[in-house]
Amino acid sequence: xxxxxxxxxxxxxxxxxxxxxxxxxxxxxxxxxxxxxxxxxxxxxxxxxxxxxxxxxxxxxxxxxxxxxxxxxxxxxxxxxxxxxxxxxxxxxxxxxxxxxxxxxxxxxxxxxxxxxxxxxxxxxxxxxxxxxxxxxxxxxxxxxxxxxxxxxxxxxxx
Amino acid sequence: xxxxxxxxxxxxxxxxxxxxxxxxxxxxxxxxxxxxxxxxxxxxxxxxxxxxxxxxxxxxxxxxxxxxxxxxxxxxxxxxxxxxxxxxxxxxxxxxxxxxxxxxxxxxxxxxxxxxxxxxxxxxxxxxxxxxxxxxxxxxxxxxxxxxxxxxxxxxxxx
Numbered sequence: 001x002x003x004x005x006x007x008x009x010x011x012x013x014x015x016x017x018x019x020x021x022x023x024x025x026x027x028x029x030x031x032x033x034x035x036x037x038x039x040x041x042x043x044x045x046x047x048x049x050x051x052x053x054x055x056x057x058x059x060x061x062x063x064x065x066x067x068x069x070x071x072x073x074x075x076x077x078x079x080x081x082x083x084x085x086x087x088x089x090x091x092x093x094x095x096x097x098x099x100x101x102x103x104x105x106x107x108x109x110x111x112x113x114x115x116x117x118x119x120x121x122x123x124x125x126x127x128x129x130x131x132x133x134x135x136x137x138x139x140x141x142x143x144x145x146x147x148x149x150x151x152x153x154x155x156x157x158x159x
Numbered sequence: 160x161x162x163x164x165x166x167x168x169x170x171x172x173x174x175x176x177x178x179x180x181x182x183x184x185x186x187x188x189x190x191x192x193x194x195x196x197x198x199x200x201x202x203x204x205x206x207x208x209x210x211x212x213x214x215x216x217x218x219x220x221x222x223x224x225x226x227x228x229x230x231x232x233x234x235x236x237x238x239x240x241x242x243x244x245x246x247x248x249x250x251x252x253x254x255x256x257x258x259x260x261x262x263x264x265x266x267x268x269x270x271x272x273x274x275x276x277x278x279x280x281x282x283x284x285x286x287x288x289x290x291x292x293x294x295x296x297x298x299x300x301x302x303x304x305x306x307x308x309x310x311x312x313x314x315x316x317x318x
Contacts (some may be wrong), residue, residue, distance in 0.1 A: 009168030009283045016169055019288065044203060045306025087190035109169035125169045129178065130316075133295055137315060140299030147204025156296060157289075 005083055013110065016138065017102045019029050020132050022159030027057065028091050028133055029154040030142050036084050042145055050145055053138040060131045063157070064116065068124035071104045073117040108121075172269065176261045176282075179291050180254065181318030186216065186294055187232055187250050188313040193236055195243050209304055212297040214239070219290045221256050223275065227283035228264045232276040284288050 005136040031039065031054050039051040059076040067073040079089040110125040120127065190198065190213050198210040218235040226232040240246040269284040279286065302312040 004266055005264055006171065006173040007260050008269060009170070010169070010170045010172050010175055010269040011169045011170040012165065014165040015284075023292075044303050045308075047306055066171040067292050083304065090220070098163050103164050105164055107163055110167060110169040126173075133182075136292055136295040137299040137302075140238065140296040144203050144295075144300050147206055150205075156293070 007095060012101070013105065014112060015106075017098070019159075020128075021098065023135060023139075024057075024061075024091070024095060024098075026156070026159055027054070027139050028088065028113065030139050030146070031084065031087055031091065032140075032153055033146055033153060034084065035149070038149060039084050039087075040082070040147070041088055042149060043082060044145060044148060047141065050138075050142040051081075051084075051087065051154060053142060055092075056138065057131075057135045058087075058094060059092055060134065062101065063095050063096060064131050065101045065105065065113070066129055068109050068127060071109075073115075075117065100156075165305075172261070172264065172266075175187075175287065175291075176257070178195075179287075180216060180291065180297075182294060183220075183250070183254060183257075184292060185313060185315070185318055186213070186298050187254075189298050189305070190243065190246055190250065192305055192310055192312060193301075194308070194310075196242050197304070197308055198246075199241070201308060203304060203307060204302065209241075209297075209301040210246065212301065213250075215296045215297065216290075217249055217253060218252065219255050219293065223258065223286055223290050224257060224264065226234075226273070227268050227286060228260060228274055232266075234276065246249065287293045 011081050030081075031050070034042075034050055038049075043049050057100055060076075063074060063076050078090065079086070081090055105124070113123050114127075115121050116127045124128065146157060148151045180252070193201075194208055199206075199208050202208050217237075221270075222233060222235050237249065238245070240249055250313075264283070270282055272280060272282050274280050275286045281289065302315075305312045
């Protein structure tokens with residue numbers, strides 16, 4: 001890579017948060033698109049229902065931002081929703097928390113390598129990127145569930 | 160967002176290429192995991208077979224990097240593989256081309272807004288990010304196809 005291009009900075013922290021919240025808005029609409037009972041029961045190929053995948057995103061988002069910000073990796077210990085409206089309320093609470101907490105990440109922590117939750121050794125940005133990519137990956141699976149249920153998923157390109 | 164954090168640069172062009180090629184390696188292993196006939200025929204919920212999704216990635220990757228680099232948006236005009244080995248050969252050719260072409264993107268083009276393929280108005284980085292996110296999204300769908308076929312997909316976290 002030419003030195004000039006290799007080192008050009010292409011994303012700011014603000015861009016990353018905006019991109020993530022755009023994806024999170026799409027994931028919210030994906031949760032909403034599921035009929036209540038199917039959210040917690042329907043699956044294909046022996047995989048988890050989409051409600052469980054959504055809870056995985058919730059287990060990752062704020063705890064990861066807290067960990068990157070502070071170096072303290074604390075597992076999610078909030079409530080475990082059993083209805084769609086409870087998941088959505090938790091989602092909205094995390095949206096607000098992310099908007100508050102992400103900007104408070106000390107700049108040097110994005111590049112600093114840490115052991116997330118005592119298990120995953122990555123830079124702060126690497127761990128945040130993993131959470132975003134994991135959400136996109138499993139949300140894509142939720143789209144297959146919706147299609148198989150005869151439901152049109154939200155447009156992927158709308159954020 | 161505090162000014163210090165908002166503007167901190169968290170990803171270089173080199174990071175983005177490395178992340179993308181990591182994802183592309185995983186997508187390659189996903190293509191490989193499909194039995195030849197299922198790659199072009201199997202689907203769920205009326206969606207496209209994974210071979211068609213893989214071709215969509217090929218239509219996007221190098222043409223997008225060419226477009227961001229040069230401002231000329233030229234649709235993919237290469238061959239249309241009909242076998243798994245042909246797709247994989249094309250994949251490997253693009254891997255090499257991306258490693259050559261990405262570093263030649265003029266630094267200012269990542270932030271510059273352009274109309275990709277005459278249709279999508281985004282910054283160069285936004286268009287590249289869209290290609291990566293789209294690949295993660297549809298590859299996740301390929302995982303459901305594999306699971307439904309009784310095949311264990313490659314580990315998501317291995318890049």
